[in-house]
Amino acid sequence: MELTTRKLLTIVTEAALEDILVRDIENLGARGYTITDARGKGSRGMRDATWAPHANIRLEVLCDADTADAICTALRERYYDNYSMVMYVGEVVVLRPEKF
């Protein structure tokens, strides 16, 4: 079995941004993504998802290093100043690299 490494980019941010972010990352070359509802606490306080304006999402993208880099750069520029957003990138092993 051939194993290949890819980047797993995780973005934790405000649910209000979901539609815009999806469009952004697809334009930047992501071929798929997974979104889950999330809650937690960070520098902008408690995001407890008790109602819509306080809800968070976690958006995960499997992609190559260049795409991950492009997404991180663009999102940091566009959203870091005004929105709750955390991004991190890890390396993962995938089974079907042609998908990502």
Place this chain on the structure above:
Amino acid sequence: MPSFEPVILFFVLGAIAGFVRSDLKIPGVLYESLSIFLLLAIGLKGGVELARYPLLDVALPALAVVVAGALIPLAAFPVLRRVGKLSTADAGSIAAHYGSVSVVTFAVGSSYLARLGEAAEGYMTVFLVLLEFPALMIGVLLARRGERGTPWGQVMHEVFAGKSIVLLLGGLMIGWVAGPGGIAPLDSLFFDLFKGLLAFFLLEMGLVVARRFGDLRRAGAFLVVFAVLMPLAAAGLGLITGMLLELSVGGVTLLATLYASASYIAAPAAMRIAVPQANPALSIGAALGITFPFNLVVGIPLYHRLAQYLHHAGA
């Protein structure tokens, strides 16, 4: 009979539960379901009532109500800027919240009047729908004066395709087309259960307000005072507009309630996208933390009294 609407006791219960850090939690899906129900029910009810009036009888007053309502964000903005020393973004966003309306405040006002047997013009729901969005546009324009790059397409989509407008307007259309007879089979769901489900919703709002109470401390003294005086001033405008339009006591009360109320569902969603620099804790803290409970407990009975007084004086 107590002089306040008993359903607001559920709001108080929710707030207490939040303050004592009870593990009581309304699941997100229930909150979503309740808001869908309330918006649809209010729309339907308005549509059924609207079917009784010729459209032209409603169109002119509606235009007057929207034009007068536009004064609210326009007046609030300079106060927030100069007196409150808030940034343009924050002032514009808060002005939009106060110019737009709260559906739940309207619902509590309606049931307050219904309990007292005070009739109101059925087309008040049309005003509710029409007052929801112009202030959001005005707020965005004020907040982003001279700035380029407002994502207008996105903002318009957020406002007009948002669930509040879709369900209110959709319900209104369905009620209007179907008429009272057509909706009758649905009465037991949409109208009989309305108050019970409103109670659930208010319980949740109480929890949210209590959990977000910390935001108020960040908002500061100016915003706390603003959140009480602004609804009073806006209600005054509503009373005058309602009297000039020769609405009934109930109608004048509801128009004052609409003008006094501040949006905390549609406005936060739209402002977050349109004016990212604005701090949502300030606008939501003021609109939901102070103005909403103020209108529920003090405002609505007060506006009703004043409407009675004005009608009495005018008669």
